[in-house]
Amino acid sequence: MFGEFIEAKCGRYKFQGESSFAPDLWMSPVVAEVFTGLILVDDRDQELWLSGCLSGYGGLGHEGTRQILEAEGFSTGHLDVAHNYGQFHIRKDLDEPLHVAERRQ
Numbered sequence: 001m002f003g004e005f006i007e008a009k010c011g012r013y014k015f016q017g018e019s020s021f022a023p024d025l026w027m028s029p030v031v032a033e034v035f036t037g038l039i040l041v042d043d044r045d046q047e048l049w050l051s052g053c054l055s056g057y058g059g060l061g062h063e064g065t066r067q068i069l070e071a072e073g074f075s076t077g078h079l080d081v082a083h084n085y086g087q088f089h090i091r092k093d094l095d096e097p098l099h100v101a102e103r104r105q
Contacts, residue, residue, distance in 0.1 A: 002040075002046055003042040003043040004043050005040040005043075005048070006041065006043050006093065007040070007041035007089075007091045007092070008041070008069060008072075008078075008082075009039045009090075010037070010053065010082065010087060010088050010089075011088065011101070012036045013035045013036075013039070014033070014034050035049060036051065037051040037053050038054075038065050038068065040068075040072065050068070053065040055082045055086060055088060056082075056085050056102070062082070066079050074090065075092070078097075085097075085100040085101060085102060086102055087099070
């Protein structure tokens with residue numbers, strides 16, 4: 001079970017490690033993956049990865065991200081960041097985002 005979500009990251013992320021997306025035994029245990037979506041981090045550093053939740057433009061992906069952040073108690077300023085930037089990293093206890101980047105055209 002998750003605790004209170006206190007941090008959110010949204011954008012495209014590359015990671016290396018055991019792939020939870022391709023658990024087939026024939027694949028190498030170290031696989032480069034790209035994830036596009038929203039990552040929520042709770043107060044125990046557990047992560048919830050949500051695909052289809054995007055940012056930086058109008059549309060359903062952005063609106064879903066906004067609704068999730070609002071339901072989890074992120075501030076209006078944080079919701080504006082989700083609307084205005086294609087990639088972001090925010091924490092509830094900080095007014096300013098840790099990272100923002102414009103959406104690629």
